[in-house]
Amino acid sequence: MTAPTYLVDASIFIFRAWFALPGDITTRDGHPANAVHGFARFVHGLLQAERPQRIAFAFDEGQKGSHRHTLFPDYKANRPPAPEDLKRQFPWCRTLVEALGVTTLSSPRFEADDLIGTLADRERERGRCVTVVTGDKDLTQLISPGDHWWDPRHPRRLDPAGIEKRLGVRPEQVADQLALAGDKVDNIPGIPGVGMATAARLLRRAGSLPALLEDIPAIGRMPLRGARRLMTLVESHQDTVRLARQLTGIHCEADLPPGLSLERRPADAAQLAALAEHLDLPTPLRHGL
Template identity: 55%
Template sequence: MPESPVWLIDASIYVFRPWFVRGHIPQDRDSNPVNAVLGFLRFVYNLLQTEQPQQIGFAFDTSLHTSKRKAIYPAYKANRPPAPDELKYQFQLCRDFLDALGIVQAASHHFEADDIIGTWAKQHQANGHACMIISGDKDLAQLVGEHDIWWDYGKRKPLTSGGVKKEFGVWPQQIPCQLALAGDVADNIPGIPGIGMATAARLLQKFKDTEILLSRIPEIGQMKTRGAKRLQALVEEHQATVRLARQLTGIDCEVPDIPLDLRREEKDLPRLQTLCELLNLTDHQFTLWAQV
């Protein structure tokens, strides 16, 4: 593990996971469901207590309808229903709780959480800091540099740059091209029909990126791989799709108007106590949060 890394958290997935867990639904003092909040807070507490990060930032998604990718491709993430009001309420509580803990959290109406994390990563990598990129989304593995780690915390083992290559078949910087070729069902990004992640990886092993691949299409048919001529024809036919998808799969590392200093500040204990009372947490739990 890198020494004194900067922790960059893709927050939304750690809210969604407990939201979808079935069973007893705890409520706050006003009888609103708070299962997602409490699940997210368990994740946050465990991370803070175990890892004791000195620099940490949480990136959230807000409205997909005004994102840059939606403007490029209106069907982007169109397969995802809008969050219900009770989930939006819980997302805001998560952000409020982080504020009370003195932890940086950020969101943008025009950029996604991935882009916020990319902006933080670019800055801190340039300053010589290793980054722990905490997410369950493989898209963010593209940000992993020589000293960084991508980690679906509590679910999978941490992956270095070489670990990403072993896991996904391509180097981190090739992931946007791999997704542009194979498509990304989760984000409703089109790819080349009949080309999956493994085949995309084989193409990128030879051609490095989609730009080179599309400039040397006739060479695909000469590859020593089964169905090479068919692959060539598929790429030839779907060039426009690949170029469109490649605009969607890359991460923008120049998000404006977000906090860049990720050092923790002093806790707002009165606000923290108010939130703990709202969430029906005990005095002992408040004390644990005040000390973490």
């Protein structure tokens, strides 16, 4: 069986490290470096354990110019801006990955999710399966047979059947589910009173969001508790749901840099040594990297 291509949602692991490690971890010149230290541990563990031949880390840029923000200016408006002490560490994290011979990419218009989705489609077109490394449930919608969604904090890697068991819907229904229920993390509106479980029950009956919205009266005849109320809610909030669906779906036709290769290259030893020295990385990480 062909080894999977690993597609890593970098930002979530940087944020995890920022919150998990104390702020008194600093560079040689005294700047906070807790996020990059924790991220380095994560990258070291991933590369040592998995030994990927093909891998890419996708990073987010600012959201103001993203296609979702253009559609809905309040997209992610509930999130406070990243602290300056964290923002300074993002370039270090990316430089670290590149020094290790691993491809990185970002876009001013598309989010990391979209870049990962585009790469996943491209890899499958070439007969390769993918492992999406993230903690974000939104990315479960990308998983096809042979692929896995994997959060390294948990040992289990979810295939399409595992995702359906966890979320109650198939991967191709996840964006529809999020559009119905909304996504508070991203400030995406949904139908008030409809959560993920109720959205799953509706989609299991209708099959898809377009089918559900095409025959809203049929919701009232579904053998579900409060079916008439659900029908009324969907009827009155259908425009919101249609907008939300444009936000929850991952765009798999993002622009990629020409000549992009996901093959891992030899590490740049000199760059890596200089970066490790500046960041004052622990000795085990210096040796392991």
